[in-house]
Amino acid sequence: MNARRLLFSIPVLALAAMLIPFSAHAASAPAITAFDDAFAKVNDYTVTVRAHEIKGASVQDRTYHYWFKKPNLAKTLIVAGDGNGSGGVWNGGDKVSGHQGGMLSWIHLKVDLHDGRATSLRGYTIPEGLLQNEVDKYRQIKGDLSQRNGPEIDGVATDEIDLTPADPAAYGGVTKMTIYLNKQTHFPVRQVRYAGDKIVADETFLDLKTNVGLADSEFPF
Numbered sequence: 001m002n003a004r005r006l007l008f009s010i011p012v013l014a015l016a017a018m019l020i021p022f023s024a025h026a027a028s029a030p031a032i033t034a035f036d037d038a039f040a041k042v043n044d045y046t047v048t049v050r051a052h053e054i055k056g057a058s059v060q061d062r063t064y065h066y067w068f069k070k071p072n073l074a075k076t077l078i079v080a081g082d083g084n085g086s087g088g089v090w091n092g093g094d095k096v097s098g099h100q101g102g103m104l105s106w107i108h109l110k111v112d113l114h115d116g117r118a119t120s121l122r123g124y125t126i127p128e129g130l131l132q133n134e135v136d137k138y139r140q141i142k143g144d145l146s147q148r149n150g151p152e153i154d155g156v157a158t159d160e161i162d163l164t165p166a167d168p169a170a171y172g173g174v175t176k177m178t179i180y181l182n183k184q185t186h187f188p189v190r191q192v193r194y195a196g197d198k199i200v201a202d203e204t205f206l207d208l209k210t211n212v213g214l215a216d217s218e219f220p221f
Contacts, residue, residue, distance in 0.1 A: 005124045010126045013179040029146070032139060033157075034181070034186040038187065042070075043211055044212060045210045046066065046212055047209070048063060048064070048205070049063070049066060049129060049204070052201070053121040053164060053201045053202075054122075059119060059121075060121035062082055063081055064078055064129070066129065067219070069219065071088075074089055074127060076091045083100075083101065083102070086100050090218050091221045095110050095111065095123075096113055097221045098111065131205065134188055137163075137177070138179060141165050143163050144163070145162070148159050148162075151180070157184070158180040160180055161180075162176065190202075
C-alpha cells in the first residue's frame with residue numbers, strides 16, 4: 001500500500017520582475033498570505049495530483065486523487081501508475097489505514113504514517129501531500145525565501161515562490177524547492193524540488209474543487 005507567500009510596487013520598470021527576498025521564519029511571501037486567506041474559506045476539497053519522483057536510480061510516476069475535509073481528514077487513491085488502486089486514509093494521527101490495489105483491495109491495514117507502504121518513493125506521506133501542508137513548508141523550513149511573477153502554466157498566471165533550504169540534508173537532499181500558485185485562486189498548480197540541478201520531485205495539481213460537501217463518513221478509518 002503506497003499512498004500519498006509584496007511584490008513591491010517599485011517605480012523602476014527594470015526591477016519589477018526581480019526576486020524579492022524574505023526571511024523564511026521572520027516573514028512570509030504575499031502569495032502565501034493570499035493562499036492562507038483563500039484556504040480559510042474552504043471546508044473541504046478534492047484534487048488530482050500528478051507526481052514524478054526520483055530517488056537514486058529509481059523513478060516513480062503516479063497520479064493520485066485526494067479528498068480533504070477540515071480539520072484533519074484526508075484520503076488518497078492512486079488512480080494511475082505505480083501502485084494503481086492502492087489508497088489510504090489519515091485522520092490526524094500517526095497511523096494510516098490503507099489497502100493495496102487489485103485483488104487485495106479488500107484487505108485494510110493500519111500502519112505507521114511513515115511506513116514505506118504508506119509513502120511515496122521519496123518518503124512523502126499522505127498529510128505532506130495536502131495542498132495546505134505543501135504551501136506551509138515554504139513558511140516553516142529555514143532558508144532563503146523569495147517571490148516573483150511565475151510562468152503561465154496551462155493558461156494560468158502564477159506567483160512563484162522559491163526556497164533554498166538552509167539544511168538540505170534534513171529534507172532528503174533537496175537544495176531548492178519551487179511552488180507556483182494560481183494568481184486568481186491562490187492555490188498551488190505545480191511544485192518542483194531539486195537536488196543540485198536535478199529535479200527529484202515534480203507535482204502538478206489538477207481539477208481542484210473546493211467546498212464540495214464531503215462527509216466524515218467518506219473517510220473510513
